Amino acid sequence: MNSKTSGYLALFVAVALLPLLGVYPIFAMKVMCYALFACAFNLLIGFTGLLSFGHAAFLGTAAYAAGHALKVWGFPPLVGIAFGTLMAGLAGLAFGLLAIRRSGIYFSMITLALAQMLFFYFLQAPFTGGEDGLQSVPRGSLLGLNLENDTSMYYVVLAIFGGAFWLIYRTVHSPFGQVLTSIRENEARATSLGYDTDRFKLLAFVLSASLAGLAGATKTLVLGFATLTDAVWTTSGLVILMTLVGGMGTMVGPIVGALLIIALENKIGDLGQWLAGVTGIEWFVGLGESVSLVTGLIFILCVLAFRRGLVGEVGALWLRLRGPGKSASGH
Amino acid sequence: MSEVFGVPLPALLGQLLLGLVNGSFYAMLSLGLAVIFGMLNIINFAHGALYMMGAFLAWMGMSYFGINYWAMLVLAPLIVGAFGLLIERLLLQWLYKLDHLYGLLLTFGITLVIEGVFRSFYGVGGQPYSVPDALSGATNLGFMILPNYRAWVVVASLVVCLGVWALIEKTSLGATLRAGTENPKLVQAFGVNVPRMISLTYAGGVALAAFAGVLAAPILQVNALMGSNLIIVVFAVVVIGGMGSILGAILTGLGLGVVEGLTKVFYPEASNTVVFVIMALVLLVRPAGLFGKER
Numbered sequence: 001m002n003s004k005t006s007g008y009l010a011l012f013v014a015v016a017l018l019p020l021l022g023v024y025p026i027f028a029m030k031v032m033c034y035a036l037f038a039c040a041f042n043l044l045i046g047f048t049g050l051l052s053f054g055h056a057a058f059l060g061t062a063a064y065a066a067g068h069a070l071k072v073w074g075f076p077p078l079v080g081i082a083f084g085t086l087m088a089g090l091a092g093l094a095f096g097l098l099a100i101r102r103s104g105i106y107f108s109m110i111t112l113a114l115a116q117m118l119f120f121y122f123l124q125a126p127f128t129g130g131e132d133g134l135q136s137v138p139r140g141s142l143l144g145l146n147l148e149n150d151t152s153m154y155y156v157v158l159a160i161f162g163g164a165f166w167l168i169y170r171t172v173h174s175p176f177g178q179v180l181t182s183i184r185e186n187e188a189r190a191t192s193l194g195y196d197t198d199r200f201k202l203l204a205f206v207l208s209a210s211l212a213g214l215a216g217a218t219k220t221l222v223l224g225f226a227t228l229t230d231a232v233w234t235t236s237g238l239v240i241l242m243t244l245v246g247g248m249g250t251m252v253g254p255i256v257g258a259l260l261i262i263a264l265e266n267k268i269g270d271l272g273q274w275l276a277g278v279t280g281i282e283w284f285v286g287l288g289e290s291v292s293l294v295t296g297l298i299f300i301l302c303v304l305a306f307r308r309g310l311v312g313e314v315g316a317l318w319l320r321l322r323g324p325g326k327s328a329s330g331h
Numbered sequence: 332m333s334e335v336f337g338v339p340l341p342a343l344l345g346q347l348l349l350g351l352v353n354g355s356f357y358a359m360l361s362l363g364l365a366v367i368f369g370m371l372n373i374i375n376f377a378h379g380a381l382y383m384m385g386a387f388l389a390w391m392g393m394s395y396f397g398i399n400y401w402a403m404l405v406l407a408p409l410i411v412g413a414f415g416l417l418i419e420r421l422l423l424q425w426l427y428k429l430d431h432l433y434g435l436l437l438t439f440g441i442t443l444v445i446e447g448v449f450r451s452f453y454g455v456g457g458q459p460y461s462v463p464d465a466l467s468g469a470t471n472l473g474f475m476i477l478p479n480y481r482a483w484v485v486v487a488s489l490v491v492c493l494g495v496w497a498l499i500e501k502t503s504l505g506a507t508l509r510a511g512t513e514n515p516k517l518v519q520a521f522g523v524n525v526p527r528m529i530s531l532t533y534a535g536g537v538a539l540a541a542f543a544g545v546l547a548a549p550i551l552q553v554n555a556l557m558g559s560n561l562i563i564v565v566f567a568v569v570v571i572g573g574m575g576s577i578l579g580a581i582l583t584g585l586g587l588g589v590v591e592g593l594t595k596v597f598y599p600e601a602s603n604t605v606v607f608v609i610m611a612l613v614l615l616v617r618p619a620g621l622f623g624k625e626r
Contacts, residue, residue, distance in 0.1 A: 102619075105435055113567040114607060237443070283451075292443040292447040293448060296440045296442070299443060300440040302440075303440060304437070
């Protein structure tokens with residue numbers, strides 16, 4: 001076992017102990033769901049070089065599909081999650097087939113437009129509950145374990161997250177992942193080496209969409225609802241921000257980014273109150289109402305000054321401190 | 332003949348006109364996007380927010396300073412253009428050497444900030460803005476009642492779009508601009524101040540968005556989110572038209588507005604999505620878009 005693997009294991013154990021240390025389980029579960037969403041997104045932008053601006057569509061598709069399966073059809077929890085993931089994967093296949101016909105920013109615009117199409121579908125379709133969304137989705141029970149209990153639910157979510165993270169890790173470090181990286185670095189060269197790059201990009205897209213779906217379905221099970229917020233395009237922007245803040249193309253960056261952004265969203269009202277108290281400027285009190293203002297500023301700052309993200313910057317600093325003799329050896 | 336495929340003629344023509352009005356906005360916005368993309372290689376996500384800003388400026392001018400519609404039609408594009416100049420000099424100019432994606436992301440961040448500011452002051456509720464006196468009322472054309480303001484919007488945007496097209500395709504300034512997109516170094520060597528040209532192009536493009544915003548203010552409710560919904564449709568328009576041609580942006584914008592209007596008559600459920608469906612179909616047949624060049 002190398003130091004990297006033991007590092008991940010230690011992290012996993014630490015996260016497993018969090019509820020015992022008094023961390024609010026719902027918050028931790030929400031962070032894990034978004035972290036998985038961001039990791040899935042990062043598989044595409046960080047390791048394949050494709051900026052999807054429509055990933056909320058997969059989160060939303062799976063959230064609604066799983067919610068409907070659990071609530072109306074009475075599926076058991078894991079089957080419901082699997083169903084949601086499958087539907088997101090199918091949506092990913094449809095999106096991917098269209099979007100990979102163009103590259104670069106066109107790709108981004110196409111994914112965004114297709115996601116908006118799904119959004120309007122969810123807004124109007126009879127089974128989604130329109131503006132209200134799907135409410136009171138039951139958690140049910142798993143192997144005799146009552147999932148209405150937050151602690152039991154926590155460990156199920158941890159297992160899902162751990163499994164998915166391991167899958168992403170294996171994918172990135174497999175020959176398949178190496179081809180994806182080569183497409184990111186130089187697509188023309190990958191093509192000249194005989195790889196059917198479109199097929200690889202499509203596979204990566206479907207995998208990423210499915211994993212984003214897994215995150216969405218799990219989120220529905222945890223929180224008990226699926227709403228339009230899951231599918232709206234600003235959520236696609238949010239997952240980009242999470243990945244950007246944490247570090248594109250790093251394994252743990254998206255997790256760090258998701259933690260920071262979710263914490264910021266929850267705490268920004270308090271932060272505003274505090275700033276108003278310190279500076280005496282009344283306007284800060286309303287900061288909780290304009291989260292997008294703060295996230296927008298972070299976006300601008302990251303793009304201008306910290307394109308490698310937190311984890312990427314720390315990694316670069318670490319390499320510099322260790323001296324020029326030991327250069328980066330990839331991921 | 333008072334019915335077409337079971338739809339009363341006045342209703343059909345009304346929606347057709349509404350589609351043409353929307354199409355004018357699509358045309359002006361996608362035209363601005365195309366001009367900016369040509370010169371800066373940046374997809375200006377902030378275009379929708381700047382359009383919203385134009386509409387808000389019209390409303391603010393009226394309610395705070397009593398400035399009328401006609402003056403704001405000139406002032407708002409100037410103010411937003413100056414703001415665009417600031418954005419380009421302070422933020423965008425650092426990204427030209429990088430991947431296009433960063434331009435998209437940065438302008439997305441700018442969008443969030445602009446919208447956040449307007450939301451924090453005005454909420455998401457709509458602000459009413461009335462049609463200017465000179466254009467209130469309607470003309471009876473015999474077969475339909477034409478609201479004067481809507482007719483004005485279509486005419487004004489067509490004139491502006493064609494003016495921009497002529498400026499770029501038919502004047503020596505436009506020739507320099509086009510040469511600058513092809514080979515900035517060479518154009519610089521001829522003594523043209525290329526960075527200034529880039530800044531002014533961005534300012535001009537976003538001024539066009541603000542102009543569209545002022546035109547829209549009396550028709551749509553002025554609110555903080557009016558741009559963010561529109562911009563995605565405009566992106567779809569851009570994908571359908573292809574980024575290559577200025578005229579393509581104008582024609583595709585108008586055409587899709589009309590198609591959307593017709594869908595509202597015959598199959599209202601799909602009116603929000605029809606543009607995206609067309610985008611999917613066009614991509615299957617012509618990935619470069621209707622007027623785009625294969626690359």
